[in-house]
Amino acid sequence: xxxxxxxxxxxxxxxxxxxxxxxxxxxxxxxxxxxxxxxxxxxxxxxxxxxxxxxxxxxxxxxxxxxxxxxxxxxxxxxxxxxxxxxxxxxxxxxxxxxxxxxxxxxxxxxxxxxxxxxxx
Numbered sequence: 001x002x003x004x005x006x007x008x009x010x011x012x013x014x015x016x017x018x019x020x021x022x023x024x025x026x027x028x029x030x031x032x033x034x035x036x037x038x039x040x041x042x043x044x045x046x047x048x049x050x051x052x053x054x055x056x057x058x059x060x061x062x063x064x065x066x067x068x069x070x071x072x073x074x075x076x077x078x079x080x081x082x083x084x085x086x087x088x089x090x091x092x093x094x095x096x097x098x099x100x101x102x103x104x105x106x107x108x109x110x111x112x113x114x115x116x117x118x119x120x121x
Contacts, residue, residue: 009115022096
């Protein structure tokens with residue numbers, strides 16, 4: 001069965017860095033666009049970044065451009081989110097997502113259970 005398992009969350013001071021990992025199993029990983037979302041306490045879930053299924057092209061939300069970088073290693077069935085220059089407003093539960101084919105906010109097939117990132121001031 002398909003599983004997406006996030007890891008790497010934790011507590012970090014503002015200005016610090018953290019790398020999240022999402023290990024995928026049970027799906028043809030290279031045929032899926034992979035993405036990260038986040039949800040802060042009391043707020044709606046928001047898109048963070050995505051990386052394409054065939055070209056590897058990446059897309060990031062304006063709030064994280066220049067600070068966060070998404071990447072993938074198809075040989076390891078893993079997608080990463082490198083987070084630099086972290087701000088307190090980045091505090092959220094971060095979720096890994098997988099969509100078959102090209103990227104869209106509609107038709108996301110699978111979700112992970114999330115990993116908590118807390119940025120202190």
